[in-house]
Amino acid sequence: MGDTAFKDMAILRELARYVFSYGAGLDRYTAEDLEDSKRLYGAMYLLMSQSQALIDMAERAVSLLGLSARCCADAGGQLMIHGVFTENDFKLYMNIVKFRNALVNKYQVVKIEIVKDIVLNRRYKQLIDLALKIVERFGEDL
Known part of the structure; x- marks a missing residue:
């Protein structure tokens, strides 16, 4: 494995750890927590x-696929074409991209009910x- 690919794998592992860590942080939220505006915005930031x-x-x-x-x-789309994601995974991924864009670009416009639904029904675990799936494609054990 070349230097660049080795670095890409290390970054990929670190990003995966972030995904898992943020999920663990969201696991601690309750319905009562989400009624507090500071905790709600904390959950939005984690999402x-x-x-x-x-x-x-x-x-x-x-990039690792060349x-x-x-x-x-x-x-x-590239991950779907190359068998990392299924079509349903790709649809979910696109919803995640749209959700992230809404949070980044229009923070106050995101419907609070959607955030509460994602957190309370643990939908963030889909991420x-x-x-x-990405990590498994490259044979990495976290």
Whole structure:
């Protein structure tokens, strides 16, 4: 494995750890916590950070495949084309990209009910599943 690929793998592992760590942070939230505006915005920040780490993983994975992506959405498409993601995984990934974009670009416009649903129904664990698929593709054991 070349120097660049070795560095890419190390970064990929570190990003995966972030995805898992942010998920663990979200595991601690309760419905009562989300009624407090500071805790709610904390959960939103964790969701945004977890989403960004997964998107960064997808872009790094595309690079490890020897490909390039025009944007983060294209990175997900490349992973689907190359068998890392299923079509349903790609649809989920695109929803994650849209959600992250909404948080980054229009922080106050995100519907609080959506954030609460994601946290309370533990939907953020789906990001962990996608991160695992990326890591497994490259034979890495975290």
